[in-house]
Amino acid sequence: MRRVRAAGLLDRRVRYYVWASALTAAAFVAGWVVFVLLGDTWWQLAVGAFLALVFAQIAFLGHDAGHKQIFASRRANYRYGLIAGNLAIGLSIGWWTSNHNRHHAHPNTEGADPDAMGVLAFSGERARAGRGIRRLIFRYQAWLFFPMLFLEGGSLHRASVRAVLRWPIPNRVLEGALLATHAAAYLGTVFLVLPPGKALAFIAVQQGLWGFYMGCTFAPNHKGMAVLPEGDNTDFLRRQVLTSRNVRGGAMTDLGLGGLNYQIEHHLFPSMPRPNLVRAQPIVAGFCAEIGVPYHETGLFESYAEAMAHLDEVGRQASLRPA
Template identity: 50%
Template sequence: MHPGGYAELATEIRSLGLLRPQPGFYAALLVVDLAALAAIVAGMVVLRDSWWAVLLAPVLAVVSTQVGFLGHEAGHRQVTRRRGVTLALGLLCGNLLNGMSWSWWIEKHNAHHARPNDLATDPDVHPGALVFDAGQAVGRRGIAGWTTRHQAWLFFPFLTLEAVNLHASSVRALGRPGARHRVLEGALLLAHYVAYGALLVGTLTWPQALVFVAVHQAVFGIYLGCSFAPGHKGMPVLSAEQSEDPLLRQVLTSRNVRGGVLVDYALGGLNYQIEHHLFPSMPRPHLAHAQRVVRRFCEQRGVPYAETSAWSSYAQVLRHLEAVGADLRAKRTTTP
């Protein structure tokens, strides 16, 4: 394996025009997402006070996730380099349409991009309900220890709460001193929750509304988790030398998911995790082209390039979570 060469790869990618923003592509996506949201609202009005309206909850979860993908790509400047337009689009997709603080999430996500799978600096692998390294599992007792021992089985059930966790984290983040755009983001979050509540109260009975919220938020969380988790979970923690090389830092910690146009759309381009991490500002339509260049470059330098099917990626994540809790399970069975 020959480290180095990121600058050479970046020069080739740039010469192919693959880093140019694609506002037209994303404008079309936004129109589709807004039309889908309008259709869901119209459907709930037509099906007023009917349990059939609850069937629109998972559909809304899919649209919510697609809106989230668009906010993610806006944050990486894939849509446009203009800060004002980027901020407006991010606040629309994040705060107003999804009830999540866009600036808080982007700051957290950028920290992840800077050092993926770094146990000290990547917020996505900090220990919480789940832990992603055996060292993080040491000493966990009580409920934390029980969840770590069984976290592979709990992974998907926990994802049903991920959207709720993001909502709560957004509110907490805006309550901290120094939060960016606090007043504006807070007003947009409030507008989201008021509109969401008004839609439910105006079209559903209370039991129906409670079921609708539970289904919407659960499917939303699962979809988000199943889109982001395959990219890095279960990939290695790097040595200090490897982590200083920009090529190795991004390629060795990332995993691509094979698939065609449908997978590209379903995962919002996150199936090209290696290319996305090497070039975060690369628009989604260019990732497939870039993959051929990046894979060839890695093969020439002997750099492992991880790519697998969607099912295999989830299996690898679950096996890793199972392995992380192995020592705790062993101690549990040997303790008298």
């Protein structure tokens, strides 16, 4: 922390986020303008694919706001998250922040990390405990992983609505109103411009590819890394480093993965602005080498191979018959 702070890497980078927000907003508006101008044509599926990429970039900015990376003020970050998340892409910033903070506090920890308690099994113990359809999914999870990602967009919307209706998140009425505004504007525009069949195809492509893209950015981060048992008391630094994987690459990797390729640095310093993560990487890697903590970094495709191999190994422990 002393080394990172001395390097100024926790300082806000508002100018960077102004430009990133402006360019992303311009792409968002341009995508919908082209959609309206094209009208009734199957070329709209290409627009859907483009907007899937834009939705993901907006989600990355909402992620940064949720971690208070953009502004010094908590309120300003929250308002940014409302616009980027609830209004622009239909994802509740209140739900996401609550869920994601639990993940950051206990990454890859059984019984504590919500990402480790979802539809996939990260450990043999959880795989063997599955029953019915869940056991079947666990058994073939390595094969089902990428196909299931096409459902991730719908899952994010459902979780957002459920949280607004049932969770004690702040500003539930405001969040719900913005989610409803997004849904009305999105569905209204699509069905006004396209006939029902093409409209449904556009939604399937746009939402499916958005979810697929989001899932592909999450896959390299923790899958295949250390899984900690419930109640584990590993110290903070080791808990974050040993459960996370970095992905090597240049500017395109940084853009494509929204800075999440610096997963170790992000978990150690979640409020660090995204453009500073690349500068923090050699500091963190060097420090880990000094104290003998393994620091894992690999290429993008190698990260997927490691993650899928782990899911397959765990899945094989899920017998198709109840124990």
